[in-house]
Amino acid sequence: MTPAQCAADVMTVVPAMTRFLRASIRHQGQPQCLSLSQLRVLYFLQRRSPSCLSAVADYLDVTRPTMSVMIERLVQRGLVQRTNDPLERRRIALSLTPQGKTELDQVYNATLLTVADRLQGLSEPELVQISASLGILGTLFDE
Amino acid sequence: MTPAQCAADVMTVVPAMTRFLRASIRHQGQPQCLSLSQLRVLYFLQRRSPSCLSAVADYLDVTRPTMSVMIERLVQRGLVQRTNDPLERRRIALSLTPQGKTELDQVYNATLLTVADRLQGLSEPELVQISASLGILGTLFDE
DNA sequence: TATTGTTATACTCTATAACTATA
DNA sequence: TATAGTTATAGAGTATAACAATA
Numbered sequence: 001m002t003p004a005q006c007a008a009d010v011m012t013v014v015p016a017m018t019r020f021l022r023a024s025i026r027h028q029g030q031p032q033c034l035s036l037s038q039l040r041v042l043y044f045l046q047r048r049s050p051s052c053l054s055a056v057a058d059y060l061d062v063t064r065p066t067m068s069v070m071i072e073r074l075v076q077r078g079l080v081q082r083t084n085d086p087l088e089r090r091r092i093a094l095s096l097t098p099q100g101k102t103e104l105d106q107v108y109n110a111t112l113l114t115v116a117d118r119l120q121g122l123s124e125p126e127l128v129q130i131s132a133s134l135g136i137l138g139t140l141f142d143e
Numbered sequence: 144m145t146p147a148q149c150a151a152d153v154m155t156v157v158p159a160m161t162r163f164l165r166a167s168i169r170h171q172g173q174p175q176c177l178s179l180s181q182l183r184v185l186y187f188l189q190r191r192s193p194s195c196l197s198a199v200a201d202y203l204d205v206t207r208p209t210m211s212v213m214i215e216r217l218v219q220r221g222l223v224q225r226t227n228d229p230l231e232r233r234r235i236a237l238s239l240t241p242q243g244k245t246e247l248d249q250v251y252n253a254t255l256l257t258v259a260d261r262l263q264g265l266s267e268p269e270l271v272q273i274s275a276s277l278g279i280l281g282t283l284f285d286e
Numbered sequence: 287t288a289t290t291g292t293t294a295t296a297c298t299c300t301a302t303a304a305c306t307a308t309a
Numbered sequence: 310t311a312t313a314g315t316t317a318t319a320g321a322g323t324a325t326a327a328c329a330a331t332a
Binding site for chain 2: 320321322323324325326330331332
């Protein structure tokens with residue numbers, strides 16, 4: 001097994017998994033459903049509130065104008081609140097609204113369930129192996 | 144280790160890997176670079192030429208109007224050719240042009256290298272473990 | 287009638303360029 | 310001058326609805 005062979009596996013499987021996650025979120029029957037990117041923004045803010053715009057942009061690896069627009073939409077939808085940072089007046093302080101927390105939990109948990117459902121048939125050692133592998137990949141690719 | 148815990152790992156790591164792949168493709172210094180979705184279309188067509196539009200749309204899990212537009216752009220860029228199917232005249236036969244093959248190979252291989260580079264430091268058993276894990280996930284999630 | 291693909295329309299994601307306000 | 314964020318603009322990805330051509 002060479003790194004290149006393993007890399008080919010990564011390039012095959014990751015898009016398939018992304019497609020599954022995307023479909024999961026979409027088929028949850030929400031009236032106005034969240035995109036995968038929006039979910040990631042909310043998930044980040046849940047763990048790191050308040051964050052400034054640049055921090056969220058870096059996390060998703062998008063430019064600041066892109067994130068500015070995404071945040072504006074989430075604010076319009078009542079999921080994120082934007083307040084001023086009194087110490088650094090260039091910065092904005094982003095955090096989830098109560099409704100944002102609620103929607104995030106709902107969508108995140110529902111998606112988690114559909115993923116967990118697929119993993120049901122696996123044995124304990126398989127789950128351990130997969131989790132360990134994902135841990136390694138997460139460390140290597142989450143610079 | 145429960146399926147839910149493993150599912151949480153999936154939801155954390157998959158977006159990080161996607162971000163890495165996207166950045167890899169983008170930072171290859173092409174004048175007009177391919178998106179991850181376009182790369183997947185070309186990759187599919189390389190293996191299954193000719194394919195009709197619906198087949199490609201199903202593979203990426205997008206609607207036919209969406210794929211129709213994407214294909215149109217790839218045709219404009221000279222990467223895909225659209226011919227008529229004489230037996231089933233509703234269908235179109237999609238395949239890569241020589242230029243499409245060339246660009247696909249170039250972008251795919253360059254991306255593969257950046258992924259393989261990250262995997263360099265891993266031991267043989269780790270690579271085997273990761274590859275096996277990805278194989279399982281690929282089977283479970285690639286319905 | 288059902289299927290294949292396209293066109294029209296609209297919204298989100300994404301980037302670059304140019305800008306404002308603050309440091 | 311440099312940084313944080315916004316606005317303007319453009320293009321890609323995405324969907325639904327309505328359509329044409331074919332089966």
